[in-house]
Structure formats: C-alpha cells, structure tokens
Amino acid sequence: MPKVYPLRKETCRRRQGKEEMNLNGKTALITGGARGIGREIAATLAKAGADIAICDVNAETLESARADMEKLGRTVFTGVVDVTRPDQVDSFVQKTLDKFKKIDILVNNAGITRDGLVVRMSEADWDMVLNVNLKGAFNFIKALSKIMMKQRDGRIVNIASIIGIMGNAGQANYAASKGGLIALTKSVAKELASRNVRVNAVAPGFIQTEMTAKLSDEVKTEMLKFIPLNKLGSVQDVANLVLFLVSDDSAYITGQVVQVDGGMVM
Ligand code: NDP
Numbered sequence: 629m630p631k632v633y634p635l636r637k638e639t640c641r642r643r644q645g646k647e648e649m650n651l652n653g654k655t656a657l658i659t660g661g662a663r664g665i666g667r668e669i670a671a672t673l674a675k676a677g678a679d680i681a682i683c684d685v686n687a688e689t690l691e692s693a694r695a696d697m698e699k700l701g702r703t704v705f706t707g708v709v710d711v712t713r714p715d716q717v718d719s720f721v722q723k724t725l726d727k728f729k730k731i732d733i734l735v736n737n738a739g740i741t742r743d744g745l746v747v748r749m750s751e752a753d754w755d756m757v758l759n760v761n762l763k764g765a766f767n768f769i770k771a772l773s774k775i776m777m778k779q780r781d782g783r784i785v786n787i788a789s790i791i792g793i794m795g796n797a798g799q800a801n802y803a804a805s806k807g808g809l810i811a812l813t814k815s816v817a818k819e820l821a822s823r824n825v826r827v828n829a830v831a832p833g834f835i836q837t838e839m840t841a842k843l844s845d846e847v848k849t850e851m852l853k854f855i856p857l858n859k860l861g862s863v864q865d866v867a868n869l870v871l872f873l874v875s876d877d878s879a880y881i882t883g884q885v886v887q888v889d890g891g892m893v894m
Contacts, residue, residue: 649875652677655728656874659711659768660738662689664837665787668863669735669870674702676871678733681724683709711738711764721771730779733874734772736765737787741839746800754801761805769816782825783874786813788885790833790893810885817883826882828873833889835861857890
C-alpha cells in the first residue's frame with residue numbers, strides 16, 4: 629500500500645476557502661495596465677491587497693483604470709509611459725518609489741501586434757513589435773533589478789505568448805519578440821535568483837480581449853479546433869496565474885514558462 633500523507637493544516641484551510649493568496653503590504657507595477665489582460669492583472673493583484681502602479685500610453689484608458697482600481701480600496705499610482713523609452717521608464721520607476729518606497733512585483737504586460745507575412749513585413753513593423761514587446765520588458769527589468777536585488781526580494785512576471793513557443797505564419801515579428809521574452813526570462817531568472825528575485829513567464833493562448841476581437845469569426849472557429857478545452861480563455865484566467873506566480877505560494881518557482889492556453893500547446 630502506498631503511504632498516504634495527511635494534508636498540512638494550512639493546506640486544509642486554503643482548500644476550504646478560508647485563506648487566499650494575499651499580497652498585503654506589497655507594491656506591484658504593471659505595464660500596459662490600462663486595458664485588457666493588464667487591467668485584469670492589476671485589479672486581481674489589488675483585490676489580493678497590493679498597492680498598484682500602472683503605466684500605459686493611453687491617458688484616457690489609464691484614468692478609467694485608476695478609478696476602477698481605487699474603488700477596490702487600494703492606493704493607485706498611474707503614469708503615461710511608452711515602455712520603449714528608457715528615460716520615461718526610469719522616471720516612472722523613480723516616481724513609483726517616491727510614492728510607495730518599494731516595488732515588490734513587476735508585470736511586463738504591454739504588448740502589440742503588427743501582423744503580416746515576412747516577405748511583406750516592413751522594417752518599421754518589425755522594429756515596433758520588438759521594441760514594445762521585448763525591449764520594453766528589458767527597460768523595466770533593468771530599471772528594477774538593482775532595487776529588487778537590494779531588497780533581497782522581488783517577483784517579475786513577463787507576459788509572453790504561446791506564439792513565442794510554437795511560432796505562427798504572419799506573426800514573425802510577434803513570435804520573435806515573445807520567444808525573445810522567454811529567453812530573457814530564463815536568463816534574468818538565473819542572474820537574480822541568488823538575491824531572492826524570481827522571474828517567470830506566462831504564455832497565454834487565445835484570450836478574449838480587444839487584441840483577439842479583431843480576428844474574424846472564421847479564424848476563431850478554425851482556432852477552436854486546436855483548443856482541447858474548446859473555448860477562448862478569459863483575462864481572469866491569465867490574472868489568476870499571475871497572482872500565483874507573484875505570491876509566496878510559488879516561492880520555489882523561477883525561470884519557468886507557464887502556459888494558460890486551454891491545452892492548445894502540449
Ligand atoms: P491590449 O491591446 O488589449 O492591451 C495592451 C495594452 O498595452 C494597451 O493598454 C496598450 O495601449 C498598451 N501599450 C501598447 N503599447 C505600449 C507602449 N509602448 N507602452 C506602454 N503601453 C503600451 O492587449 P492584451 O490585453 O490582449 O494583451 C496583453 C499582453 O498579453 C500582451 O503582451 C500580449 O502580447 C499578450 N497576449 C495576449 C493574448 C490575447 O489573446 N489577447 C494571447 C497571448 C499573449 P493602447 O490602448 O494605446 O493600445
């Protein structure tokens with residue numbers, strides 16, 4: 629007979645829903661947090677108790693995100709920042725530190741697509757996607773690494789994509805940026821692990837947002853054939869995973885790429 633180990637009391641309490649992952653006293657910075665997946669991540673971390681800093685390029689959506697987040701009773705700091713601009717990134721990080729005194733969590737979420745077959749892809753579309761999706765994450769990681777190392781605590785989550793794992797015709801720039809982001813995640817995880825800074829990537833599949841709303845019904849129907857769970861994911865599905873990866877519950881996890889894709893890529 630295999631030995632059955634009893635559940636620890638702590639685990640039992642959680643399973644009964646009496647205790648949840650909490651981020652009380654933590655500060656989280658989310659890029660591209662004004663709408664879509666980033667906004668849901670910000671709201672989920674706020675509900676878990678974190679104070680929130682959000683940056684985005686769009687002042688209007690940023691303001692509405694701030695109002696929503698404040699309703700959750702957390703302190704929220706926002707800034708119009710283009711993640712491709714190191715000067716703007718450094719200044720936002722400094723202002724966030726002035727406000728909260730520390731930054732425990734970084735979620736590199738800002739991302740764009742400029743799709744097209746590689747034979748027709750303009751240099752501008754290549755550069756733009758690589759700059760936002762990959763260099764943007766580098767800019768924030770660089771700005772925050774020293775601070776998190778000094779704190780001897782930090783959690784970084786990079787929002788990649790299954791496209792960065794499997795590639796996709798018509799998305800060479802996007803796939804390269806997300807594949808690069810995964811490689812960046814693993815490298816930085818190795819560099820920062822000795823200072824208790826954990827770095828992981830989340831690779832969503834097809835999630836219902838404005839980014840995927842642009843796809844035709846035909847494309848969506850075709851896609852569903854490849855998703856074993858037979859539905860698109862929700863922004864909450866992604867945010868739940870991010871919450872786990874920035875919480876103490878994932879204390880022994882770093883350098884990983886976790887897919888949230890309904891089983892699409894296995
Ligand atoms: P959205 O387009 O809905 O949101 C992205 C946000 O990032 C927007 O608020 C956008 O601003 C902002 N942003 C764009 N460029 C910059 C920049 N240079 N600096 C700062 N902010 C910027 O995207 P999603 O929520 O769908 O995607 C979020 C992340 O998840 C992205 O990294 C994406 O690649 C990834 N992802 C999404 C999937 C999906 O199915 N939706 C699947 C896999 C990965 P603005 O409003 O001006 O555009």
